[in-house]
Amino acid sequence: FCHTSGAAGAPKVGDKAAWAPRMAQGIDKMVLSVKNGKNAMPPKGMCNDCTDADYKALINYLVTGK
DSSP: OHHHHTGGGOOOTTOHHHHHHHHTTOHHHHHHHHHHOBTTBOGGGGOTTOOHHHHHHHHHHHHHOO
């Protein structure tokens, strides 16, 4: 899990400072980024069955660590 270790430059879980510029784009843009893939992250973050609501919940977890 890249967001645990920071592999390939992925922002770590709960690192609010690292996530702040990404979140400044808005949650919908973040969901679109997940769906399209970004840098080393594959499209849909390898969760092909996830809904937008699932992605939003996951993004919230990654940002807050909760």
